[in-house]
Amino acid sequence: MPEPLIEVRGLKTWFPVRSGVISRVTGHVRAVDGVDLTISQGETLGLVGESGCGKSTLGRSILRLVEPTAGEVYFRGKNILRLRRGGMRRIRREMAIIFQDPFASLDPRQTVGDILGEALDIHRLTSTRRRRAQRIAELLGLVGLSSDLAGRYPHEFSGGQRQRIGIARALAVEPLFIVCDEPISALDVSIQAQIINLLEHLQEQLHLTYLFIAHDLSVVKHISDRVAVMYVGKVVEVSPAGDLYRRPRHPYTGSLLSAIPIPDPRLERSRERIILKGDVASALDPPSGCRFRTRCFKAQPRCAESEPPLDTVNQGDHQAACYYPLA
Amino acid sequence: MAFSHLLELENVHTELSLAEGTLRAVDGVSLTIDAGETLGIVGESGSGKSMTALSIMRLLPRSGRIVEGSIRFKDRVLSDLSEDEMEAIRGTEMAMIFQDPMTSLNPVYRTGWQVGEPLRIHRHVRSGEAIATATDLFQQVGIPDARSRVRHFPHMLSGGMRQRAMIAMGLSMSPSLLIADEPTTALDVTIQAQILDLLRRLNREYGTATILITHNLGVVAGMCDRVIVMYAGRIVEQGRTEDVFSHPEHPYTWSLLRSIPRLDAEPHEPLTPIEGSPPDMVHLPAGCKFQPRCPFAVARCSREEPSLLQVRDQLARCWVTQAGTELNA
Amino acid sequence: MSNAPAIVAAEGPIRRRPVALLELARKNRGVLVGLALVAVLFLVALLAPVISPHDPIATEPDNAYLPPLSPGHALGTDELGRDQISRILWGARISLPVAFVAVAVGLVAGGLIGLVSGYAGGLTDLLLMRVIDALLAFPALILAIALVAALGPSLRNAMIAIGIVAIPAYARLVRAVVLQLKPMEFVVATRSLGATPVRIVLRHLIPNLMNPVLVQVSLSAGFAILAEAVLSFLGLGAQPPTPDWGQMITTGRTFLPNDPWLAIIPGVAISITVYSFNLLGDSLRDALDPRLRR
Numbered sequence: 001m002p003e004p005l006i007e008v009r010g011l012k013t014w015f016p017v018r019s020g021v022i023s024r025v026t027g028h029v030r031a032v033d034g035v036d037l038t039i040s041q042g043e044t045l046g047l048v049g050e051s052g053c054g055k056s057t058l059g060r061s062i063l064r065l066v067e068p069t070a071g072e073v074y075f076r077g078k079n080i081l082r083l084r085r086g087g088m089r090r091i092r093r094e095m096a097i098i099f100q101d102p103f104a105s106l107d108p109r110q111t112v113g114d115i116l117g118e119a120l121d122i123h124r125l126t127s128t129r130r131r132r133a134q135r136i137a138e139l140l141g142l143v144g145l146s147s148d149l150a151g152r153y154p155h156e157f158s159g160g161q162r163q164r165i166g167i168a169r170a171l172a173v174e175p176l177f178i179v180c181d182e183p184i185s186a187l188d189v190s191i192q193a194q195i196i197n198l199l200e201h202l203q204e205q206l207h208l209t210y211l212f213i214a215h216d217l218s219v220v221k222h223i224s225d226r227v228a229v230m231y232v233g234k235v236v237e238v239s240p241a242g243d244l245y246r247r248p249r250h251p252y253t254g255s256l257l258s259a260i261p262i263p264d265p266r267l268e269r270s271r272e273r274i275i276l277k278g279d280v281a282s283a284l285d286p287p288s289g290c291r292f293r294t295r296c297f298k299a300q301p302r303c304a305e306s307e308p309p310l311d312t313v314n315q316g317d318h319q320a321a322c323y324y325p326l327a
Numbered sequence: 328m329a330f331s332h333l334l335e336l337e338n339v340h341t342e343l344s345l346a347e348g349t350l351r352a353v354d355g356v357s358l359t360i361d362a363g364e365t366l367g368i369v370g371e372s373g374s375g376k377s378m379t380a381l382s383i384m385r386l387l388p389r390s391g392r393i394v395e396g397s398i399r400f401k402d403r404v405l406s407d408l409s410e411d412e413m414e415a416i417r418g419t420e421m422a423m424i425f426q427d428p429m430t431s432l433n434p435v436y437r438t439g440w441q442v443g444e445p446l447r448i449h450r451h452v453r454s455g456e457a458i459a460t461a462t463d464l465f466q467q468v469g470i471p472d473a474r475s476r477v478r479h480f481p482h483m484l485s486g487g488m489r490q491r492a493m494i495a496m497g498l499s500m501s502p503s504l505l506i507a508d509e510p511t512t513a514l515d516v517t518i519q520a521q522i523l524d525l526l527r528r529l530n531r532e533y534g535t536a537t538i539l540i541t542h543n544l545g546v547v548a549g550m551c552d553r554v555i556v557m558y559a560g561r562i563v564e565q566g567r568t569e570d571v572f573s574h575p576e577h578p579y580t581w582s583l584l585r586s587i588p589r590l591d592a593e594p595h596e597p598l599t600p601i602e603g604s605p606p607d608m609v610h611l612p613a614g615c616k617f618q619p620r621c622p623f624a625v626a627r628c629s630r631e632e633p634s635l636l637q638v639r640d641q642l643a644r645c646w647v648t649q650a651g652t653e654l655n656a
Numbered sequence: 657m658s659n660a661p662a663i664v665a666a667e668g669p670i671r672r673r674p675v676a677l678l679e680l681a682r683k684n685r686g687v688l689v690g691l692a693l694v695a696v697l698f699l700v701a702l703l704a705p706v707i708s709p710h711d712p713i714a715t716e717p718d719n720a721y722l723p724p725l726s727p728g729h730a731l732g733t734d735e736l737g738r739d740q741i742s743r744i745l746w747g748a749r750i751s752l753p754v755a756f757v758a759v760a761v762g763l764v765a766g767g768l769i770g771l772v773s774g775y776a777g778g779l780t781d782l783l784l785m786r787v788i789d790a791l792l793a794f795p796a797l798i799l800a801i802a803l804v805a806a807l808g809p810s811l812r813n814a815m816i817a818i819g820i821v822a823i824p825a826y827a828r829l830v831r832a833v834v835l836q837l838k839p840m841e842f843v844v845a846t847r848s849l850g851a852t853p854v855r856i857v858l859r860h861l862i863p864n865l866m867n868p869v870l871v872q873v874s875l876s877a878g879f880a881i882l883a884e885a886v887l888s889f890l891g892l893g894a895q896p897p898t899p900d901w902g903q904m905i906t907t908g909r910t911f912l913p914n915d916p917w918l919a920i921i922p923g924v925a926i927s928i929t930v931y932s933f934n935l936l937g938d939s940l941r942d943a944l945d946p947r948l949r950r
């Protein structure tokens with residue numbers, strides 16, 4: 001098995017909720033509430049879940065863009081949560097992030113050249129101005145943009161082109177690992193495939209490792225080697241991609257899969273659908289035991305009593321946190 | 328003359344005047360829908376699908392204007408109606424649901440009061456009665472604990488529940504036409520499944536004709552009898568859903584079906600992207616509007632714009648597939 | 657290779673960056689007029705020594721109380737026979753620099769407080785904002801008067817007092833914008849690259865603060881001119897015989913029944929100046945508001 005690049009152990013990121021005149025802490029949003037994950041060198045781990053499940057916070061916690069409350073994040077064997085400012089800055093060269101909203105993720109006041117050059121300046125990656133300009137042109141070329149666009153401002157580009165600029169910025173530091181935080185959900189449908197293919201192409205060319213966050217299991221299917229499904233701060237199922245889609249074990253994964261419409265009228269009309277009742281549970285006050293039990297069609301009294309650990313279902317690489325898994 | 332269709336659009340052109348210039352948001356759209364039918368309109372942002380809906384409802388933004396064509400609803404020509412007459416139709420005979428359930432309810436009124444509003448306006452029902460009806464409607468659209476939910480303010484409801492409340496409001500006058508503009512785009516997939524299930528049920532039980540506007544081809548496949556594909560303000564393909572999905576006759580539809588991630592694909596199956604960017608509506612290319620991105624374009628495509636003609640079982644706006652039909656004939 | 661990315665070029669002509677002052681003036685008539693009026697005021701202040709027909713403090717007792725439109729004295733003369741138009745023109749040389757310095761004090765101190773408060777958050781934010789709240793609890797002018805009274809009446813102290821009074825507006829504005837920008841993805845992206853807080857503030861926050869601050873500068877310049885006039889009117893600012901508009905109103909007040917123009921003319925000068933700055937500020941706000949654009 002390939003070397004794990006990232007290892008997450010017992011990671012928790014809680015956000016305090018304050019109220020009152022003196023801002024007393026009255027509770028915590030348990031955005032990430034005890035997550036274990038490994039990501040191997042060169043693979044893509046898809047991370048899927050509905051809005052508010054903590055997938056984005058998990059991605060940012062791994063990069064320490066959000067400070068986790070507890071747990072460990074090992075990057076190449078080193079716990080980066082212990083690093084001080086200087087060490088963390090060096091590590092930042094090896095990790096990057098791509099965002100969802102191509103309109104909010106680029107500073108409107110900077111040219112494309114400035115945006116890409118910033119990473120080079122921070123880490124002093126290019127010694128001369130000429131070398132810097134060359135590298136910026138190179139980065140633009142990598143993402144399929146012509147190099148004479150460096151002097152332009154973000155508002156002059158379409159959504160798909162801006163997303164390419166965002167990707168070029170992530171590549172500027174020559175990272176090993178990139179968190180792709182819903183990189184295509186804000187794009188027009190006809191553009192999404194361009195960006196997915198670009199990311200796959202770059203992975204091959206630059207030997208990148210991805211954590212690919214999405215709310216849609218169909219998007220993840222085209223890019224992931226393994227998939228983790230999150231529900232209210234917890235990973236409930238993790239598995240090699242093919243296995244997960246063929247045979248989901250956690251009822252939540254099963255219902256997520258059945259909820260995604262397939263663009264084939266005959267297939268779509270004959271599908272059996274699991275319609276969940278109710279809404280996603282609150283991360284402020286998650287249900288006791290299994291967090292999914294309030295919406296689950298297989299829930300039993302035991303599910304409220306104790307929380308099933310992720311290895312309740314354990315078939316080698318395929319794990320699910322459920323006492324009554326799907327067949 | 329007796330009307331033949333519930334709604335009939337004939338060659339509708341809608342213009343928007345923006346700072347960058349005037350653009351044809353809707354360019355010669357003709358369509359019909361009958362009672363009990365579900366019609367899907369698919370397209371990307373800027374394709375004119377929402378503007379078509381707003382033209383029907385006569386709810387265009389200030390900068391928008393229908394410059395040509397006619398819209399007939401039942402036996403009336405909508406453009407002939409005064410604003411008052413149009414207001415009497417909106418909410419009673421045709422209703423619209425919008426994409427964003429967060430902003431389409433007024434935050435300062437209780438949900439039950441708002442859902443009952445059409446009844447108070449159009450049927451002059453007293454508030455107590457309107458709220459009782461709203462409670463019934465909440466139950467019908469599957470909002471749990473309806474009795475207390477009608478007393479809640481919008482912010483106390485989740486996104487899915489707000490969208491249900493909007494649907495309840497749309498249904499309060501039992502309209503014969505419901506226009507749903509991206510009703511599930513802002514929602515999570517499991518909530519989307521709930522809402523689509525609800526719309527399907529309502530269509531079956533009440534026979535409400537539904538126009539479903541979406542960019543999601545999967546949603547159309549599961550919901551619609553017929554589908555219209557729009558690009559750059561024009562209808563590029565139109566037909567029965569099975570026909571359009573099984574053998575698309577416009578390259579845009581064909582490419583779109585190949586470019587979207589699908590659940591029934593194999594893992595790591597590569598996607599075939601559509602090259603280029605969505606069209607700049609102010610500076611549209613000559614000839615076929617999709618031709619700059621089209622993998623099948625021939626010389627004629629950049630000179631002349633094709634019209635929407637019969638190709639096999641459906642209508643398509645493409646020189647190449649139309650030529651194929653002629654050859655076969 | 658089939659899935660190698662195609663080279664994409666941006667369509668359309670090259671457009672320059674969206675917000676340059678002159679560009680806005682070309683598109684928005686309010687900005688144009690406001691900007692023109694303010695430019696004229698600055699020119700007047702600059703050229704007062706050249707364009708004034710008389711020495712503003714030279715007395716001509718024989719020619720006292722001349723009404724406007726008198727030969728040689730277009731706006732008449734005051735009780736000591738000083739030429740009114742020259743005093744008005746020279747008065748701009750007091751009002752504008754005072755406004756300039758006061759705004760600078762407010763902007764630098766308030767901006768710094770806002771940046772620190774918004775970026776650091778937590779206890780720092782809490783403490784700084786309570787100080788600002790305390791400043792805001794007093795009516796602005798009364799606070800300025802109290803401050804000058806404590807520091808001693810002089811033009812310099814008036815500038816400082818007005819500047820201090822302007823601090824809360826800048827602090828609150830800058831803090832609000834920083835709070836809004838800080839979670840934005842482009843700021844997070846820069847942090848993910850390993851940028852230091854200083855870099856984020858200098859390269860990303862400050863450039864994006866320019867527009868709202870520009871609006872506030874114009875509006876508070878209007879306030880500063882008014883406040884200076886009030887302080888001088890009360891004898892707390894410019895001292896005689898300095899040709900100052902507020903001070904001219906004080907003197908003119910005595911002669912209101914017989915020679916009302918002595919108070920009216922400087923009053924009009926103040927109004928026009930304040931109006932110019934407010935017009936510029938309001939129009940800039942409209943022109944820069946992203947909700948009103950597109």
